[in-house]
Amino acid sequence: MTDFDNETALESAGEGRWSGRVSGKWNIGDAPNGGYLVCIAMQAIRQLSPQHQDPLTVTAHYLRTGIPNAPCEVRAESLRVGRTVSTARATLSQEGKSRLEVLAGFGDLSQTGDEDAPSLQIPAPEMPTSDECPQRSAEEQGVALPLLERLDIRIHPDEVRAGSAGEAQVSGWIRLADGQSPDSLTAVLFADAFPPSVFGLLGNIGWVPTLELTVHVRRRPSPGWVLGQLHTRDLKDGRMVEDGYLWDSNGELLAQSRQIALLLPRS
Amino acid sequence: MTDFDNETALESAGEGRWSGRVSGKWNIGDAPNGGYLVCIAMQAIRQLSPQHQDPLTVTAHYLRTGIPNAPCEVRAESLRVGRTVSTARATLSQEGKSRLEVLAGFGDLSQTGDEDAPSLQIPAPEMPTSDECPQRSAEEQGVALPLLERLDIRIHPDEVRAGSAGEAQVSGWIRLADGQSPDSLTAVLFADAFPPSVFGLLGNIGWVPTLELTVHVRRRPSPGWVLGQLHTRDLKDGRMVEDGYLWDSNGELLAQSRQIALLLPRS
Numbered sequence: 001m002t003d004f005d006n007e008t009a010l011e012s013a014g015e016g017r018w019s020g021r022v023s024g025k026w027n028i029g030d031a032p033n034g035g036y037l038v039c040i041a042m043q044a045i046r047q048l049s050p051q052h053q054d055p056l057t058v059t060a061h062y063l064r065t066g067i068p069n070a071p072c073e074v075r076a077e078s079l080r081v082g083r084t085v086s087t088a089r090a091t092l093s094q095e096g097k098s099r100l101e102v103l104a105g106f107g108d109l110s111q112t113g114d115e116d117a118p119s120l121q122i123p124a125p126e127m128p129t130s131d132e133c134p135q136r137s138a139e140e141q142g143v144a145l146p147l148l149e150r151l152d153i154r155i156h157p158d159e160v161r162a163g164s165a166g167e168a169q170v171s172g173w174i175r176l177a178d179g180q181s182p183d184s185l186t187a188v189l190f191a192d193a194f195p196p197s198v199f200g201l202l203g204n205i206g207w208v209p210t211l212e213l214t215v216h217v218r219r220r221p222s223p224g225w226v227l228g229q230l231h232t233r234d235l236k237d238g239r240m241v242e243d244g245y246l247w248d249s250n251g252e253l254l255a256q257s258r259q260i261a262l263l264l265p266r267s
Numbered sequence: 268m269t270d271f272d273n274e275t276a277l278e279s280a281g282e283g284r285w286s287g288r289v290s291g292k293w294n295i296g297d298a299p300n301g302g303y304l305v306c307i308a309m310q311a312i313r314q315l316s317p318q319h320q321d322p323l324t325v326t327a328h329y330l331r332t333g334i335p336n337a338p339c340e341v342r343a344e345s346l347r348v349g350r351t352v353s354t355a356r357a358t359l360s361q362e363g364k365s366r367l368e369v370l371a372g373f374g375d376l377s378q379t380g381d382e383d384a385p386s387l388q389i390p391a392p393e394m395p396t397s398d399e400c401p402q403r404s405a406e407e408q409g410v411a412l413p414l415l416e417r418l419d420i421r422i423h424p425d426e427v428r429a430g431s432a433g434e435a436q437v438s439g440w441i442r443l444a445d446g447q448s449p450d451s452l453t454a455v456l457f458a459d460a461f462p463p464s465v466f467g468l469l470g471n472i473g474w475v476p477t478l479e480l481t482v483h484v485r486r487r488p489s490p491g492w493v494l495g496q497l498h499t500r501d502l503k504d505g506r507m508v509e510d511g512y513l514w515d516s517n518g519e520l521l522a523q524s525r526q527i528a529l530l531l532p533r534s
Contacts, residue, residue: 057478057527059326061324061370079328079358079365080330087328089370098347101356103326103328103370105479117504117505118502120499120501120507121500121501121503168387205385211323211352212372214326232387233387233388234387234389234485234520234523235386236380236387237378237386239485256501256508258481258483260324260483
């Protein structure tokens with residue numbers, strides 16, 4: 001069993017209820033990474049519709065910070081099972097308080113369409129190889145990133161130093177550290193694992209808690225490194241919208257993501 | 268009372284329950300517009316947190332087609348009431364079946380930040396005036412659009428004919444037909460009221476049912492016309508992701524939207 005599978009595993013605890021454990025291995029500082037928590041919730045949703053294992057669209061609202069190294073409960077409910085999409089919601093709770101609310105539509109991304117049907121794709125940007133990109137710093141703003149023992153993240157050399165990018169953008173490579181191949185679930189994890197793109201422009205200016213994250217997974221990825229690029233073009237009154245794109249090792253678009261986050265001054 | 272307020276109004280029907288009516292005046296063909304249905308559900312969410320009346324982020328999953336000229340029930344539940352954000356979910360049902368599931372974070376967009384704080388904004392595109400833009404056709408692909416008696420929608424002259432835009436893009440002006448000023452709720456309606464942008468590239472190739480729509484409202488708009496631009500850069504295996512942007516009459520970004528829709532052949 002891989003680290004990811006092991007640390008997102010759930011056990012049935014009755015109709016629509018599962019129990020699991022939030023690992024401390026996916027932390028940013030003292031808090032579990034948001035994308036990691038969504039993956040735990042998605043493991044429950046996957047069990048509601050065996051024919052639909054891929055998150056076509058998943059939205060997560062972060063209600064309260066998760067607690068690392070502690071048990072969790074997931075309640076999940078199917079809202080509709082359709083031929084092409086199954087819609088479900090899930091709540092992840094710890095210590096009796098809901099931490100995360102998820103609303104998702106799952107489908108089957110192995111069902112590809114007619115080769116001749118119209119298609120459009122966002123092309124991958126030019127990037128130095130993963131060997132040419134330094135690792136994401138294991139400490140940011142004085143906060144340790146245990147997450148980097150689980151995820152191998154390399155940042156574009158021009159964007160690795162906070163405030164050096166000249167725009168609110170971060171680009172890099174990402175893969176699971178233990179060699180597990182990416183899939184449609186870990187795509188959601190990857191979408192929330194890069195440094196906040198606003199640091200590239202403004203430097204390490206503070207804490208960026210995510211209110212809501214939506215990821216659209218567009219295909220099952222080929223094995224190997226995943227390329228990510230995130231940017232923020234919309235920041236107002238301390239609220240920012242960040243867009244992200246992931247491409248698989250064949251250069252095919254794997255996922256699009258968008259999140260709204262607060263930009264809070266460093267305390 | 269304006270048409271919009273009247274036709275999205277809800278009456279309390281007990282703890283966490285409201286009753287209303289889905290008008291037939293907001294139809295696309297035989298079905299109520301998706302953005303209109305979200306507005307009915309948001310009226311319930313607004314009553315859960317009086318201090319947070321603006322949808323900072325709202326996600327809607329379309330489970331089943333709504334029924335025009337028929338009663339509806341909305342169940343809504345507060346998930347967390349915070350200082351800056353209140354999170355809630357809502358289900359709109361008709362004839363005992365859920366039609367729409369909404370998950371939203373509401374806040375107070377009248378609370379603006381420090382003038383000197385960093386900000387970024389997506390600029391409005393160049394557009395001919397509303398007078399120079401023809402009205403959205405009241406019939407598309409043989410389907411009538413009663414919606415156009417409620418919404419005044421003008422399309423960029425270069426994009427008004429399906430297949431003529433050269434890219435999957437549509438731009439235009441929008442306002443409520445009865446003269447009601449736009450607000451943060453109608454911004455969500457406007458985000459889902461333009462013709463599918465993929466028609467601009469591919470022509471009237473079929474039916475584009477939305478699976479999920481997420482709108483981030485970024486400010487309370489100034490009175491007057493709202494400018495919208497939507498584009499699709501990502502279409503694969505009959506599933507497309509469409510991005511939209513709205514600007515108010517001062518040229519300030521009002522909202523960002525993204526939806527995933529199916530592209531189904533014309534039957």
